[in-house]
Amino acid sequence: MNPVELRQKIKTVKNIHHVVHSMETLATMKIIQVRKRADLRKAYLHELENILFSFLSIVPQKITENVLLASTKVKNPLIVTVTSDRGFCGNMNQQVIGRSRKYLRDNANASVISIGKKAGNIFLKEKFPVMALISQSLEKVDLHFSQSLASDIVRGFLNNEYDAVYFCYMQFTNLISQKPIIKQVLPIVKDSEEIFSLRYNYESVYLLPSPKEVFSKLVRKYLDALLYSVLMEAAASEQAIRMISMKNATENADEMIQAMQKKYQKIRQERITLELIELHNEQKGFDEEQ
Secondary structure: OOHHHHHHHHHHHHHHHHHHHHHHHHHHHHHHHHHHHHHHHHHHHHHHHHHHHHHHHHOOOOOOOOOOOOOOOOOOEEEEEEOOOOOOOOOHHHHHHHHHHHHHHHOOOOEEEEEOHHHHHHHHHOOOOEEEEEOOOHHHOOHHHHHHHHHHHHHHHHOOOOOEEEEEEEEEEEOOEEEEEEEEEEOOOOOOOOOOOOOOOHHHOOOOOOHHHHHHHHHHHHHHHHHHHHHHHHHHHHHHHHHHHHHHHHHHHHHHHHHHHHHHHHHHHHHHHHHHHHHHHHHHHHHHHO
């Protein structure tokens, strides 16, 4: 490779370095914001879960009868696959899609809803029963979106379109640890073992407008919070994986630039040495002629 081509290649890699480093910085800023929201929603969800399941211990069973809590034999499940709507996030989409694909193959009557273009296109191509394709950027998910999604899922559940709902998404543990999981959303099940019973007697508690209506609204609030928490975890995982991927790409670009600059300097030195030798030989020939 001549010096001109090598210099052009160094310029190209530097441009790539600038892009991926900018994406790394942007992902780092976003993960701070999304992680904060995810932690707040998780704490809120835990409190709601505590209240909901403690409620069951102090209220008569006839009041807490709710179809969203009724455990039945699963025959026609729905799996909601949550993937990134964009690229540059490592193997996040491949892992989540792979986990969902296995579930769909193991459950012949299962159907799927895709959040994110990546999963939807693949499931359609592979002829899986796709009920809906939702193109939604995870970083732009808000409470309104999760509530609307919860309403649609509950409506289908009550209309017996499916008898259980699961979410497949990338669970966020920390900045360097995320894993694809399948989580049951409907019927509602206890998510945490740390449930503290409310220290009240039913007779001493006044619930307005009525115990059954309060419990029904509590169940729905819990479901809204659960879906929002799941989506926030997926969003946090996406940004964390993107940050790490772009960091690795930045480091690789740095190494390539350094290697090419060393090669360029070596070629320049060799050319300078060659030119000096030629000048020396020309001078020597001239002296001999004199």
